[in-house]
Amino acid sequence: MKKKHDTPNLDQLESGPWPSFVTGFKRLAEKNEMMSDLLGQLEYSYANKKGYWKGGTVSVMGYGGGVIPRFSEVADKFPASKEFHTLRIMPPPGMHYDTDILRKFCDVWDEHGSGLLALHGQSGDMMFQGCTSEKVQDAFDAINELGFDMGGAGPSVRTSMSCVGAARCEHSCFNEAVAHRTVMNSFTDDLHRPALPYKFKFKFSGCPNDCMNSVQRSDMAVIGTWRDEIQVKPQEVKAFVEKKGRQYVIDNVITRCPTRCMTLKDDDSIDIDNRNCVRCMHCINVMTKALSPGKDRGVTILVGGKRTLKIGDLFGTVIVPFKKLQSAEDYESLVELAETIIDFWAENGLEHERCGEMIERIGLANFLEGVGLDVEPAMVAQPRSNSFVRMDTWEEEADKWRERHAEKEGVM
Amino acid sequence: MQNTVRQAIESGVPDPFPYMHPLMRRNYGQWDWHERPRPGVLHHVSVQGDEIWTVRAGTQRQMDTDTIRKLCHIADEYGDGYVRFTIRSNIEFMLGDGDRVAALIEKLGEEGFPVGGTGNSMSMIAHTQGFLHCDIPATDASGVAKSMMDALHEEFIHEQMPNRVRLSTSCCQINCGGQADISINIQHTKPPKINHDMVANICERPSVVARCPVAAIRPALVNGRPSLEVDEKKCICCGACYPPCPPMQINDPEHSKLAIWVGGKNSNARSKPSMQKLVAAGLPNNPPRWPEATAVVKNILQCYKDDAMEWERLGEWIDRIGWERFFAMTDLPFTRFHIDNWSGARYTLNHSTHIRF
Known part of the structure; x- marks a missing residue:
């Protein structure tokens, strides 16, 4: 096909050592008009420093969300990319693919779309970018036939992400892929048919390194941890000290422990005060062969993380300090907790208010009461430091704590 | 012939196990330790003694189908036919045989995919659209x-x-x-520039007012038409009003x-x-x-x-x-x-x- 638009700005993004998206776009532009005009519009944006897309309503039969509609505001200049919608498709947890399925996606997309695929969007979806309104249904049908389903968009449960986890990481503290699928596939209705106050995101990280950034980027973060002692291979500790030297171990392991719970002994063994270990992962990250998370593994659950708009950045905060995730009942109760939280938020959240913003507005204690969780010291960095609180039910509340502790001791 | 619309199979998140490298499947939850033999390469060993090598390479994220087919070809010829992607759009090739790592790296180099992004390096930039x-x-x-x-x-x-x-x-x-x-x-x-002729037709005014973090937006009648006005002294120029109301142009x-x-x-x-x-x-x-x-x-x-x-x-x-x-x-x-x-x-x-x- 003859080149339709000059792209002097974009041409400059073809040089340099990093793979160039522009080169790929140009390859597609040789084959299809849509990408040729898309390149033209992108160049136009570069020249004028303005975006030229507007949203709209496009979806597939039976679903409300999952398609990101884009209509060009400069379609008179670039008619073939006048409609350039994206289909968000959920990848398998951990984003594993064999080459066969990837080739099938390519075939579908060359037939029904622009041939441009983003792996992956910030939402964690495969982004099939560049589809006309007319072709959206056919494209989705073909992808759906391959066993893949639409992701979330709009005020709905959104596509989730989990780390590689147990598939290839020794730090994995729970079955991330199974937790991810079990939770998400309990919410397909809330995912496909947006009807919540705003978006709700789950993310699953196998250990406190939180490679999915669940603490800042999800409304409900499920992060692996453990309760017992760090596993130590004494021979490997000795080998590490011998290889790296005592100074390295002192400077990079012992003194970097945030609770100073480690010591290097005269015989080059390591002593860990596990009661004061906060499971930060640092020593395990450094000594990958000698140290590993304990055996009594599970998850910590934090709720309410999100970026700036509207009230400012929020971290997720702890609402469940530890939960086992092993038996079918454990997974059921995880799903139940998620349902309870979403129901409570759907009932009490304002329009366009994220779960964390609602918690900020009503207070964590009220939220916990609403979803039926008991307060625990692990949920705070410190107790309150101001006296502006009415406490005439102090004895009642203190009794709750005493009762829970009597029960715990009874069991033990 | 009457066309019947196909009903979606609401299958949700797909099962990852069929798409996982067989060594990952077999040693799922059984990995013991890892090391990084060189930048861009991970070597994991399981408690059974199985080993897997991962080669990580940067991609352009927005890929044409030819680029994806090229990566598939590399995965088939130089790897074991399985790949995965990281949260920062890097591609990972998994190999059961450490002796094949060097050839894969060389091929990726030839094809222009930089190998790296592991450990104490700077990984690919997480970016938007x-x-x-x-x-x-x-x-x-x-x-x-x-x-x-x-x-x-x-x-x-x-x-x-x-x-x-x-x-x-x-x-x-x-x-x-x-x-x-x-x-x-x-x-x-700078505060948004408002196209007052468009606001009434496009924007749901109360929800735009509610979006503002500093309560700087209020309903107003401009040229006899319902619109919105911004208290420019209060405005923090965050752009929160723009997505629900495109006539409030914030981009400049x-x-x-x-x-x-x-x-x-x-x-x-x-x-x-x-x-x-x-x-x-x-x-x-x-x-x-x-x-x-x-x-x-x-x-x-x-x-x-x-x-x-x-x-x-x-x-x-x-x-x-x-x-x-x-x-x-x-x-x-x-x-x-x-x-x-x-x-x-x-x-x-x-x-x-x-x-x-």
Whole structure:
């Protein structure tokens, strides 16, 4: 096909050592008009420093969300990319693919779309970018036939992400892929048919390194941890000290422990005060062969993380300090907790208010009461430091704590 | 013939196990330890003694089908036919045979995919859609990422940083790119320009009023038509009103600037997770290569690389050396805008005599 638009700005993004998206776009532009005009519009944006897309309503039969509609505001200049919608498709947890399925996606997309695929969007979806309104249904049908389903968009449960986890990481503290699928596939209705106050995101990280950034980027973060002692291979500790030297171990392991719970002994063994270990992962990250998370593994659950708009950045905060995730009942109760939280938020959240913003507005204690969780010291960095609180039910509340502790001791 | 519409199979999140490298399937949950034999390569060993090698390479994220087919071909010829992607759009090839790693790396090099992004390197920039596909962008995303990765390519293919470095870019203040060690974000500096003729037809006015974080928007009658007006003294130019009401144009080719934020960290390793902090702003939005913003990022990275201790993330390094020294070392101006005035701001002030001189 003859080149339709000059792209002097974009041409400059073809040089340099990093793979160039522009080169790929140009390859597609040789084959299809849509990408040729898309390149033209992108160049136009570069020249004028303005975006030229507007949203709209496009979806597939039976679903409300999952398609990101884009209509060009400069379609008179670039008619073939006048409609350039994206289909968000959920990848398998951990984003594993064999080459066969990837080739099938390519075939579908060359037939029904622009041939441009983003792996992956910030939402964690495969982004099939560049589809006309007319072709959206056919494209989705073909992808759906391959066993893949639409992701979330709009005020709905959104596509989730989990780390590689147990598939290839020794730090994995729970079955991330199974937790991810079990939770998400309990919410397909809330995912496909947006009807919540705003978006709700789950993310699953196998250990406190939180490679999915669940603490800042999800409304409900499920992060692996453990309760017992760090596993130590004494021979490997000795080998590490011998290889790296005592100074390295002192400077990079012992003194970097945030609770100073480690010591290097005269015989080059390591002593860990596990009661004061906060499971930060640092020593395990450094000594990958000698140290590993304990055996009594599970998850910590934090709720309410999100970026700036509207009230400012929020971290997720702890609402469940530890939960086992092993038996079918454990997974059921995880799903139940998620349902309870979403129901409570759907009932009490304002329009366009994220779960964390609602918690900020009503207070964590009220939220916990609403979803039926008991307060625990692990949920705070410190107790309150101001006296502006009415406490005439102090004895009642203190009794709750005493009762829970009597029960715990009874069991033990 | 009557066409019947196909009903979607609401299958949800697919099962990952059929797409997983067989060694990952067999040793699922059984991995024992790992090492990094060279930048871009991971070597994992399971309790059974099985071994798997992973080669990580950078991609352009927005890929044409030919690029994906090329990666598939590489995976079939030089790997075992299985790949996965990381959260930062790197592709990973898994191999059961460590002897094949070198040939795979060579092939990736030939085809222009840089191998790296592991350990204490700078990984690919998490980025957004920008001009390519977003309805509210003030700048591009793929182009910014490409320009900066070109400039910082050496830091991707080597492990020479004190600890891992994560970057992100965002084309509006919603910041879809997310928190990172260094985050390059659009910061608008002028209130929205309102097309009053359009507001009544397009915008649901009460919900636009409700979106404003500082209650600067109110309904108004302009030229006899229902519209909205902005108290420009109150307006913080965040752009929150623009997505629900496109006639409130916030993007400005001249006055939408780039700002640089540092010290975001999600990992719990050593210190608790932290939010990114503003260090520079007012940088021109200058396609196609954004040289001014790239220079600031490069300078900050160089100071960090020269001065931080091993394993110290960028924010942890600043916590140790102090903000006085950070601004001195990077030669960035410290202004009144660096002092937070949003809710919670008092906890960001220095309430001690801990000062470095």
